[in-house]
Amino acid sequence: MSFSSILGQDNTVKRLRALIGSGRVPPAIIFHGAPGIGKFLTAVEFAKALNCSHTEHRERPPAPPAPDENDLFAAAAAPAPAPEPELPPARVHTDLSDSCGACLSCLQAASGAHPDIRIVDTAFQAALLDEAESSNLKIDTMRELTRWAQQKPMLAKWKVFIVRDAEAMMPPAQNALLKTLEEPPPGTVVILTVSKKTSLLSTIISRSCMVEFGRLPAAALKTILEAQGTEPVQAAALAALGAGSLEKAADAAAFLKQVSALRPGDQSKIFKFAAGLPRDSHKAREEVKTLLDLLLAKTRSSWAAASGPAKVKFTVLLRRTLDLRRMADRNVSYYLLLETALLESERGGIKIEDLVRPVA
Ligand SMILES: [Zn+2]
Incomplete structure (x- = not known):
């Protein structure tokens, strides 16, 4: 290295x-x-x-053990020690x-x-x-x-x-x-x-x-994630969500894993998910920000693919999610913020389980 x-x-x-x-x-x-x-x-x-x-650091291979001086037969039979071979010059x-x-x-x-x-x-x-x-x-x-x-x-x-x-x-x-x-x-x-x-x-x-140190370009982040064993498609999705940080990409991966464990028909899935936030307020804020970034990325890609009334609907949702994302930097209840964002997204057509599918 x-x-x-x-x-x-x-x-x-x-x-x-x-x-x-x-x-x-x-x-x-x-x-x-x-x-x-x-x-x-x-x-x-x-x-x-x-x-x-x-x-370059080189070590000579260990010399063979010397014959036992007390063992006259072995000492007599032992060949004369060979001169030490010359090592090639160190690089x-x-x-x-x-x-x-x-x-x-x-x-x-x-x-x-x-x-x-x-x-x-x-x-x-x-x-x-x-x-x-x-x-x-x-x-x-x-x-x-x-x-x-x-x-x-x-x-x-x-x-x-x-x-x-x-x-x-x-x-x-x-x-x-x-x-x-x-x-x-x-x-x-x-x-x-x-x-x-x-x-x-x-x-x-x-x-x-x-x-x-600046944020990592998405291509570099993807290469690092792949080198760490992430599948290329997943690495590309996480690199897009990672905001130039390997730590943020790992948070996003952990979230996606949590999301994939939810049962789609479960009416209380959003409350259960929000209840899983860490008690430490700094960590909770960071996790809520990551999840809002995931929601934003998903809403943006749905907005780009939509037309007609659907486009208008996603425009409203996108603005609202952006507002909530800004609020995450203030002193608010992160639990309520996350719950609101997830409920409003669900009403706007972005389900929490949609987040598991990579952003196109
Ligand atoms: Zn060196």
């Missing part, structure tokens, strides 16, 4: 490669953009490319702005065991502090990061810390990290990946190089 494995972020990858090529790597970088668009994977590739030695990777995938550093990074590339997230924190996984990154974890940053790299040129979903740091934890960003030890890079940069303190932002 190298930067070529990052799809749909060509300009950003170009910019990062230029940073590596120039040798002027900022000590603090913030990768920001919607969830599910490749920020974390790119951060890992960036760390690999920084630390790549560009020379050298000439592109210094990308990783080679074949040197010791790249092999260690690929197996998640690189001593100088540390991923800091809530799962890592749980192991570090020996406690259950929490949703926040704590001061103690950031202090530990600061301590590691003071140490010299063990193997590679750069010590890279990737703080994944950095919005999990509450302000006190961000303040604990600030010292490292203010006086970065030489050879240290801290990458924060974040969906909403407004969740970071202005003091963190002002000390960091901002790298924006």
Whole structure:
């Protein structure tokens, strides 16, 4: 794997490669953009490319065991050891702005065991502090990061810390990290990946190089979904609904699965469906937005295919669904909003089970 494995972020990858090529790597970088668009994977590739030695790693095959010196017969019968065969020269990777995938550093990074590339997230924190996984990154974890940053790299040129979903740091934890960003030890890079940069303190932002990630083009999203094993027709439908985010496409896929489990004749199916919303209001809002996007896509395709009075009917429904979609960004009851949208769509001719059929 190298930067070529990052799809749909060509300009950003170009910019990062230029940073590596120039040798002027900022000590603090913030990768920001919607969830599910490749920020974390790119951060890992960036760390690999920084630390790549560009020379293939080879190991000689283990030598055969030496004969036992106490066993005179075996020692006498043993042939003289053959000279070690010459290994062909190691392949050298000439592109210094990308990783080679074949040197010791790249092999260690690929197996998640690189001593100088540390991923800091809530799962890592749980192991570090020996406690259950929490949703926040704590001061103690950031202090530990600061301590590691003071140490010299063990193997590679750069010590890279990737703080994944950095919005999990509450302000006190961000303040604990600030010292490292203010006086970065030489050879240290801290990458924060974040969906909403407004969740970071202005003091963190002002000390960091901002790298924006755009939404994924539908073609890239489709390719990624197919590579993950989704059927091509389903991948195309999810890519259209995914709004440029792999995470959103996965939400849409989960919804479609839920919808396909509903019994079409069940009078209470809409209420049952809406009752299944998560209790967490942030998650509920995101799910309602995804479902409204699915309804909008379906209504739009029905509107495009319709004519005469049916077209007028779908125009009214489309406007109404758009209004409801806008309301999802306000402080409303998401349960009621979803129920209203589903009931009005059903009355307008778009049934919830129609959502399972891919949008043409
Ligand atoms: Zn390498």
